[in-house]
Amino acid sequence: MSEILLRAQGLGVTYASARGEVKALEGLDAVLHQGEFLSVLGPSGCGKSTLLKIAAGLLNPSAGRITLAGKPISGPRPDVGIVFQQPTLLPWQSTLDNVLLPIRTLRRDRVRGRARALELLQLVGLETFANHYPGELSGGMQQRVGIARGLVHDPTLLLMDEPFAALDAMTREHMMLELQRIWMAAGKSIVFITHSIPEAVFLSDRIVVLSARPGRTIRDLAIDLPRPRTVATMGEARFNAICNDLRSLFTELVHFD
Amino acid sequence: MNERAKAIVYPLVTLFVLLAVWVVAIRVFKVPNFIVPAPEAVVASLRRGYVDGLFWKHFLFTLQSMVSGYALGCSLAFLLGCAFAESKTVERLFYPYVVALQSMPKVALAPLIIVWFGFELASKVVMVALVCFFPMFINTVVGLRQTNPALLDLMHAFSASRWEILLRIKIPSAAGHVFAGLQIAIVLGLIGAVVAEFVSSTRGLGHLINAAAVNLETDVMFAALISLSVLGVAGSLVIRMLHARIVFWDKGTATRTETAAE
Ligand SMILES: Nc1ncnc2c1ncn2[C@@H]1O[C@H](COP(=O)(O)OP(=O)(O)O)[C@@H](O)[C@H]1O
Ligand SMILES: [Mg+2]
Numbered sequence: 001m002s003e004i005l006l007r008a009q010g011l012g013v014t015y016a017s018a019r020g021e022v023k024a025l026e027g028l029d030a031v032l033h034q035g036e037f038l039s040v041l042g043p044s045g046c047g048k049s050t051l052l053k054i055a056a057g058l059l060n061p062s063a064g065r066i067t068l069a070g071k072p073i074s075g076p077r078p079d080v081g082i083v084f085q086q087p088t089l090l091p092w093q094s095t096l097d098n099v100l101l102p103i104r105t106l107r108r109d110r111v112r113g114r115a116r117a118l119e120l121l122q123l124v125g126l127e128t129f130a131n132h133y134p135g136e137l138s139g140g141m142q143q144r145v146g147i148a149r150g151l152v153h154d155p156t157l158l159l160m161d162e163p164f165a166a167l168d169a170m171t172r173e174h175m176m177l178e179l180q181r182i183w184m185a186a187g188k189s190i191v192f193i194t195h196s197i198p199e200a201v202f203l204s205d206r207i208v209v210l211s212a213r214p215g216r217t218i219r220d221l222a223i224d225l226p227r228p229r230t231v232a233t234m235g236e237a238r239f240n241a242i243c244n245d246l247r248s249l250f251t252e253l254v255h256f257d
Numbered sequence: 258m259n260e261r262a263k264a265i266v267y268p269l270v271t272l273f274v275l276l277a278v279w280v281v282a283i284r285v286f287k288v289p290n291f292i293v294p295a296p297e298a299v300v301a302s303l304r305r306g307y308v309d310g311l312f313w314k315h316f317l318f319t320l321q322s323m324v325s326g327y328a329l330g331c332s333l334a335f336l337l338g339c340a341f342a343e344s345k346t347v348e349r350l351f352y353p354y355v356v357a358l359q360s361m362p363k364v365a366l367a368p369l370i371i372v373w374f375g376f377e378l379a380s381k382v383v384m385v386a387l388v389c390f391f392p393m394f395i396n397t398v399v400g401l402r403q404t405n406p407a408l409l410d411l412m413h414a415f416s417a418s419r420w421e422i423l424l425r426i427k428i429p430s431a432a433g434h435v436f437a438g439l440q441i442a443i444v445l446g447l448i449g450a451v452v453a454e455f456v457s458s459t460r461g462l463g464h465l466i467n468a469a470a471v472n473l474e475t476d477v478m479f480a481a482l483i484s485l486s487v488l489g490v491a492g493s494l495v496i497r498m499l500h501a502r503i504v505f506w507d508k509g510t511a512t513r514t515e516t517a518a519e
Contacts, residue, residue: 058414080414090429091507092429104421105417105418153415
């Protein structure tokens, strides 16, 4: 495998809340190699979103260390894209302007950014909604705007927090194929959080399974199904065997996110 | 009748009934004109005032002190509110005094303001600005502080500057609160203007009421009160319209800003 891009060692996060301290992560180890598609799978509330915020430089861990390309993460970086679990759109800006947000804040070329934004809106099936406001879109459509926004500045590392959770089955399948295509074409590295086992198996090179809160790595599984994977892949015996294997691992970890 | 027509006709019915009760009560109970004027006396007074032109200088004086004081007080409050919400240092420096001043009835300062700023327009503008300041200031600070933390995370993740976050995220997020503050300030500002005119003035609708009271000209007092209401209602309507247009994404607050005065 190629060199390590992201490395978390003994990562721990403790939130101070009104009802005392909450340990969200404890002693989490994980690596992401350059160009790899890594999924993080774990039960609800085990600290997956927390992990993503640390990787994005939005949150400092209380314990352990995390490095990006060998250097400790000290804050958000322009070459990292993020798709949040909630769509998190600006209600006073149009769909297109929402997608263009990183282009503005990162002072990128606006003309190229605009062309790219329109291309991405087409990809997520929202080209006719470019001038609509978020309040006029359904939850699933808003989430797709968030996905387009995460990709618009062409980040080399993409962090995605359950991006397809709010989508209907048809759209989800389409988006999975598109994401694979983008990833294969552009040589991006992706950390993909999901609660769907088939989704993780379909998309990933490797899956990290976290325990219930506080999250720790309990399984680190390479998926060596050949690429490009297609709809037919999901019917194959090996695909299903891997899914079942993971499912049995989860029978102990009760509720899912 | 459709909802729209009802919204216009029903209040007119109420008005008509009230006027009828007014006219009849005055005739039946033989209320003298210097206690309660007949509606026609009030109308006559309004006609004299605005057609012959005696009221205009009072109306325009109050309007002028209102508009200038409102603009001054609200814009200062907005700017200081931003500084206060953005900087812990500014907050620490001023917080106790803001609390102390907020709980003081500002109209009690009117005589002092007359002493400092004179009998003319300046003192009225200062008074209006002072009473407008606090509702606007508090609402700005609360609005800015209520910005959705997820939106802040989003902006940080995409390396936005502090200035961009304030302009693009926090101020639009606070817009609903800011307009509620503007709405309250209209009502309070008008109170401030009238109180300052009561204390000492040579012009203004408040002065007109005071002067008419000396001669028991209740019809003039009623006419001035109606003029003040028109000012207040017109101001509120303008703010409400701007609110609905500017904060178009927030249908909730735009229709819901009822004035909760101090
Ligand atoms: N800002 C916060 N303050 C206090 N507790 C938090 C905060 N954010 C998350 N938590 C808690 O930390 C745990 C992990 O949260 P999260 O990372 O969102 O989990 P997941 O994404 O896996 O569902 C949860 O129990 C959650 O309640
Ligand atoms: Mg989560």
